[in-house]
Amino acid sequence: MAKPFLMIHIRPGKCDYCGCCVGVCPEDAIELQESKIAVIEERCTNCRKCVWACPWEVIEFHREGIKDLPKEISALDNLQFAHSLK
Amino acid sequence: MKTRYDIIVVGAGPAGSTAARYAAAGGASVLMLEKDRDVGYPVRCGEAVSHEGVIQFIQPDSKWIAATVTKFRLVAPNGKSVVPRLDGIGYVLERRIFDYELAKLAAEEGVEVVTKAYVYDLLKNDDGVVVGIRALIKDEKIDIPCKIVVAADGVESRVGKWAGIDTTCHIRDMESCAQMTISGINVEQDVLDFYFGDDVSPGGYLWVFPKGKNTANVGLGLSVEEAKKKSAIKFLREFIEKKFPNAAILTHIAGGVPCAKTCDRIVANNVILVGDAAHQVNPVSGGGIISGMIGGMIGGQVAAEAITKKDLSHLTEYEKRWQKRLGWRHEVFYNIKEAIASFSDDTLNSICDSALKLPEEKRTLGGIFRAALWNKPSMLMEVAKVFVS
Ligand SMILES: Cc1cc2nc3c(=O)[nH]c(=O)nc-3n(C[C@H](O)[C@H](O)[C@H](O)COP(=O)(O)OP(=O)(O)OC[C@H]3O[C@@H](n4cnc5c(N)ncnc54)[C@H](O)[C@@H]3O)c2cc1C
Ligand code: SF4
Ligand code: SF4
Numbered sequence: 068m069a070k071p072f073l074m075i076h077i078r079p080g081k082c083d084y085c086g087c088c089v090g091v092c093p094e095d096a097i098e099l100q101e102s103k104i105a106v107i108e109e110r111c112t113n114c115r116k117c118v119w120a121c122p123w124e125v126i127e128f129h130r131e132g133i134k135d136l137p138k139e140i141s142a143l144d145n146l147q148f149a150h151s152l153k
Numbered sequence: 154m155k156t157r158y159d160i161i162v163v164g165a166g167p168a169g170s171t172a173a174r175y176a177a178a179g180g181a182s183v184l185m186l187e188k189d190r191d192v193g194y195p196v197r198c199g200e201a202v203s204h205e206g207v208i209q210f211i212q213p214d215s216k217w218i219a220a221t222v223t224k225f226r227l228v229a230p231n232g233k234s235v236v237p238r239l240d241g242i243g244y245v246l247e248r249r250i251f252d253y254e255l256a257k258l259a260a261e262e263g264v265e266v267v268t269k270a271y272v273y274d275l276l277k278n279d280d281g282v283v284v285g286i287r288a289l290i291k292d293e294k295i296d297i298p299c300k301i302v303v304a305a306d307g308v309e310s311r312v313g314k315w316a317g318i319d320t321t322c323h324i325r326d327m328e329s330c331a332q333m334t335i336s337g338i339n340v341e342q343d344v345l346d347f348y349f350g351d352d353v354s355p356g357g358y359l360w361v362f363p364k365g366k367n368t369a370n371v372g373l374g375l376s377v378e379e380a381k382k383k384s385a386i387k388f389l390r391e392f393i394e395k396k397f398p399n400a401a402i403l404t405h406i407a408g409g410v411p412c413a414k415t416c417d418r419i420v421a422n423n424v425i426l427v428g429d430a431a432h433q434v435n436p437v438s439g440g441g442i443i444s445g446m447i448g449g450m451i452g453g454q455v456a457a458e459a460i461t462k463k464d465l466s467h468l469t470e471y472e473k474r475w476q477k478r479l480g481w482r483h484e485v486f487y488n489i490k491e492a493i494a495s496f497s498d499d500t501l502n503s504i505c506d507s508a509l510k511l512p513e514e515k516r517t518l519g520g521i522f523r524a525a526l527w528n529k530p531s532m533l534m535e536v537a538k539v540f541v542s
Contacts, residue, residue, distance in 0.1 A: 085407040085409060086307060086409060090321075090409050091322055116324050119377050119378075119380055121407070123385075
């Protein structure tokens, strides 16, 4: 689904890499490694199931998208990693 | 590492190691890949199992038993509790050692194990048939051909999806969990505690499982549908602050448990799913160690048979054997879970009260269950099904 920009954001360094969010994501839109995680933008439909599932509340939903957030909390590094596998 | 294998197992949890072990024992060449650096770590588990469950696979060993339990206590929302009589005993494991030992049993059968090996896709031929896996092993991309892929990749499973099976867990069924291992507390070492009620874990439960002197796993799980309103970590922090304010926190983890019926399909396109990846969890208790190992054993055996017979269509036998062994039970348990989750605090309190009125010798789980039935007669049919066949 085409979207202007990413609205689901996993706060870097806060995640426990437990996979609960991955288990409920209907779009297979979350890439999870031992200590890396990223939302695959092109697949995500902003359904927010991952946000609700996260036991530690580290996934945020930004109605306006995250393009204007300061660089240090952008998901760009993570996205590059997700893309490198596709 | 060889250039190709009969069977590749993705994930080295209890289900994966058991599948690998039985597949190799059946004569297949087997590779098991684990994304993490260590088998068995990090531990995302309350670690409680029954003695009867464990001994099907491994002889109990003090090096992976943190506590031996003989009782469990059900604590109602109003704080009253009942201790049902139990016949068997149970253990609280040290899973970081237990999982390791299971992987060693697999290795003894000839399974090759590689850690820091993340499977990021399936290898398919031009017709879309699965013919291997694609992995990132110690940061290097490598494709490894095989005949059968066993997806034992846990709650975060994606391998099944890549083979065309919809393994997404409905948010109603996913339990969002948080747990801390805490120390410096007073905790009875032979009792598993279960707390119920809207204050601790609406629709789910909170557990305090002993883990050796002055130490316990304290955690809870609640349906994502409930977690939407208030998260697992908030419930857990409140409980620990109230009940164990001075505890030292040794570990702190998040997790998810798919408390669903088994996935509609657990075999497709030369891929079989075992353990949490297949939703082979007891939906009432959320326990998935033993049932995942049973799924792994059946899956491993059937996969090896398919290799020997040179007939991959034999894999559908796994679905049938699982359904007959535990799948049908989990369907019944699922309906019971739904009924229990709908109990209000008042109902839970009155179940506890009726159980406490039972004479001690009748205070068994069955007795408590009958007390529960008075509150929810529609459960009767479901329960009857569990005991009839
Ligand atoms: C908080 C909590 C408490 C629990 N308490 C209990 C309990 O008391 N008793 C009980 O019986 N059960 C309990 N469970 C459930 C139990 O932990 C699971 O059912 C069990 O671990 C499932 O085993 P598994 O082998 O299927 O999956 P896992 O043990 O999750 O193993 C899956 C493995 O696959 C690896 N993996 C995933 N994706 C990939 C990939 N792409 N490539 C390579 N490797 C991959 C993972 O790193 C992991 O090591 C609990 C669960 C949680 C979350
Ligand atoms: S919002 Fe929905 S589609 Fe997007 S990552 Fe989360 S669960 Fe997946
Ligand atoms: S559910 Fe939360 S803690 Fe767990 S992997 Fe997803 S973002 Fe991380």
